[in-house]
Amino acid sequence: MGAIRTPREKWLEAGLRALVAGGPEAVRIEALAQSLGVTKGGFYGYFRNRDALLAEMLDLWEREVAESVIEEVERGGGDARERLDRLFGLVAAASEGPVRGVTADIAIRDWARRDPAVAERLRRVDNRRADYLRSLFSSFCPDEDEVEVRCLIAMSVRVGNHFNAADHGGRGRAEVMELLRRRLLA
Template sequence: MAVARTPRHKWIDEGLRALATGGPDAVQIESLAKALGVSKGGFYGYFADRRTLLDEMLERWEREVTVDVEAHVDKEGGDAKARLRRLFAIVDTGDGFDADITTDLAVRDWARRDPAVAERVRRVDNSHMDYLRSLFRAFCPDEDEVETRCVITFSLYIADQFMFADHNGRSRAEVNELTTRWLLDSPR
């Protein structure tokens, strides 16, 4: 009777979970195998070594937070404001995407200590900013205003995870909606 191999994507999934909870040092072949309930021998059928797994994890993260998100936002069409609203909803809820903010923050923390990871994060951030610029330019003719809105939007995405402030009787969702309206509809 043939034994089914643990699929490659499961190793990557588990690696990303370990990264999100414990950083890159937590991504160990033996602990991943244990979490998957398999022997570590199956790992080497897919990956030459731990570094190869880490690279593939970063490739998946990069694709999910750039290409996949943008494709999802653009799929339904609509004007730039409608697409920005969809993008903000994905950021707020995850909307079914595997890459979540916890993984994103873990990669960003890792980038502080690893220049190769920092370069990948720079590429991702530049992609995010380029996408935001393309959307804000559709209704903001002033390039300074476009850049300001992009920086505020992207900064809020990162900072939101570190803010625990009360909002004078408003929920976080209400404040997020107020922020969205300000970013999309404030007078020029």
């Protein structure tokens, strides 16, 4: 009976967790193997080297935060407001996940400041997100300027909310986010 291999996705998720914890320098094969409780030999069954792992981590992140989210929202059907509401719910529910979570987004944004190839990937993802939001908001908001403002607010809150430590005038964070959701969908 052969040994059970650690699935490729586990290596990728461990890599993303390491990226979140310490940046791209923290994504080291030996450390990932240790975090997974396996030997590093299994790594080479999936990846040529560390650079291949980093590229696949970015592929997974891009697929999950853009195309997979959009596909999931679209599968649910409904008008643009219903799809936006579902999108906001999916994003909120995934806020701390290893791939779709905002901390992965923030770590990749930080990495992009130092790596032009990652910056280009991030630009592509943000443009895909903005295009999708634009398509939904423009279906019920005829003012192009207002559509752009709503897109920027939605995308900025996705990342910026993580850094916001304000007390919100005595309101809870969830209450303020609900007010924002209603405003964006109006």
